[in-house]
Amino acid sequence: MATRSRVVFAAFCATLLLCAWAGLNAGSADKKLDVFLIDTEGGAATLIVTPQGESLLVDSGNAGDRDPARIVRVVTEVANLKKIDHHIITHWHGDHFGGTEAVAKDVPVGHFYDHGPSVEPGTFEEKFAWYLKLSEGKRTVLKPGDEIKLAGASGSPPLRLLCVCSAGLVLPNKDGSQPKHDGCDKHPPQPEDKSDNAASLGFKLSFGDFDFLDCGDLTWNIEHRLVCPENKIGTIDVYQTNHHGLSNSNNPALIHTVAPRVAVMNNGPRKGGEPPVIAALRSSPGLDAIFQVHRNVRTGEADNAPGEFIANAEEQCDGDYVWLKVDASGKTYTVAAGAKGKQYRFQTR
Numbered sequence: 001m002a003t004r005s006r007v008v009f010a011a012f013c014a015t016l017l018l019c020a021w022a023g024l025n026a027g028s029a030d031k032k033l034d035v036f037l038i039d040t041e042g043g044a045a046t047l048i049v050t051p052q053g054e055s056l057l058v059d060s061g062n063a064g065d066r067d068p069a070r071i072v073r074v075v076t077e078v079a080n081l082k083k084i085d086h087h088i089i090t091h092w093h094g095d096h097f098g099g100t101e102a103v104a105k106d107v108p109v110g111h112f113y114d115h116g117p118s119v120e121p122g123t124f125e126e127k128f129a130w131y132l133k134l135s136e137g138k139r140t141v142l143k144p145g146d147e148i149k150l151a152g153a154s155g156s157p158p159l160r161l162l163c164v165c166s167a168g169l170v171l172p173n174k175d176g177s178q179p180k181h182d183g184c185d186k187h188p189p190q191p192e193d194k195s196d197n198a199a200s201l202g203f204k205l206s207f208g209d210f211d212f213l214d215c216g217d218l219t220w221n222i223e224h225r226l227v228c229p230e231n232k233i234g235t236i237d238v239y240q241t242n243h244h245g246l247s248n249s250n251n252p253a254l255i256h257t258v259a260p261r262v263a264v265m266n267n268g269p270r271k272g273g274e275p276p277v278i279a280a281l282r283s284s285p286g287l288d289a290i291f292q293v294h295r296n297v298r299t300g301e302a303d304n305a306p307g308e309f310i311a312n313a314e315e316q317c318d319g320d321y322v323w324l325k326v327d328a329s330g331k332t333y334t335v336a337a338g339a340k341g342k343q344y345r346f347q348t349r
Contacts, residue, residue, distance in 0.1 A: 031153055033207045033326040035238075038074050039293050039312060039319040040067040042244055042268025043095030046214060047071070048205065049079050051153040051328065056086040056161070057109075058214060063098035070319045071099060072106045078339070083108040086148055090216025091200040092118035092128070101130055112139045113148065115166040115201040119194070142201055144171045157208025157330035164233060165202040165215060170225045171232040183253040184228035190248065193219040197243065202226075204233060208330020209348040211236040213258060217243040220251045227257040234258070237333065237348050238324060241265045241281070244272030245292075252280040259284060261346055262335055264291045264322050269315040272296070275303040288346060291322045291337050311337040 061067030202215025
């Protein structure tokens with residue numbers, strides 16, 4: 001994997017000066033698709049900006065001052081946005097929705113999406129009264145097969161965001177004719193996950209030939225159902241590792257079937273990025289690179305990506321992010337660990 005990545009980087013160096021990131025400005029000016037994995041120290045917050053400048057914030061990190069401030073900074077200062085058009089909450093754990101109310105106070109949010117009430121004990125209407133009030137009249141509960149309609153730019157490739165899983169359900173089989181593939185039998189079920197992780201809302205974002213998969217904290221058994229007995233997702237380009245790279249998620253049956261070229265991991269210094277997941281990614285056919293928001297300080301060099309693929313090398317950090325930019329044709333994309341990190345270019349599938 002590291003050797004392939006160095007080859008990719010060497011080929012890219014020749015054009016790096018011509019393609020340098022000019023201030024990381026996102027939006028409609030360059031007709032490109034931008035994705036930022038914002039550091040929430042083992043939580044989740046992913047900002048997507050379409051070629052038309054339409055924005056989606058997926059999750060909002062933890063409550064408190066740190067994570068909302070980091071999110072708002074990327075939204076307003078890096079992506080140069082004045083509002084968030086769509087806010088997706090993948091599931092009801094505090095490291096994924098904790099910053100929502102604070103972010104919405106600083107940046108207007110147009111519409112909210114979630115998988116419905118938490119499956120965990122407690123009355124949702126009482127526990128999340130603040131959210132129901134905040135999202136009143138502008139909330140949609142997504143089901144597998146639903147889409148969030150995004151405006152396409154003139155002359156740009158098609159843009160589509162498809163819900164692939166929600167509330168423990170997955171996309172239906174296409175026609176039942178696809179044979180069971182090898183990965184299905186090699187990874188038996190784990191004990192049933194009764195937490196809201198298993199109910200995570202997941203989606204595939206497509207821009208021309210480019211495909212990005214984010215399934216929140218989806219866990220092992222539901223991941224298996226996404227690709228077994230048939231692959232309901234197809235192959236993808238970039239996989240945001242599920243559940244911060246924890247090993248009760250990231251079923252090799254899923255990883256090896258969707259076969260990403262690049263994996264990006266929203267782990268923290270002491271959360272996620274576990275060795276079995278690193279191993280499963282490295283053994284996936286066609287993988288070129290793994291990018292991490294943090295170095296896992298609990299493990300050694302062998303169980304982390306090379307340093308230039310890690311946005312935050314130290315446990316105490318300023319919260320740098322991993323970013324990727326898909327070109328206007330949807331044929332190539334650039335990924336970097338850190339706002340000023342080395343830029344690596346990849347071809348779409």
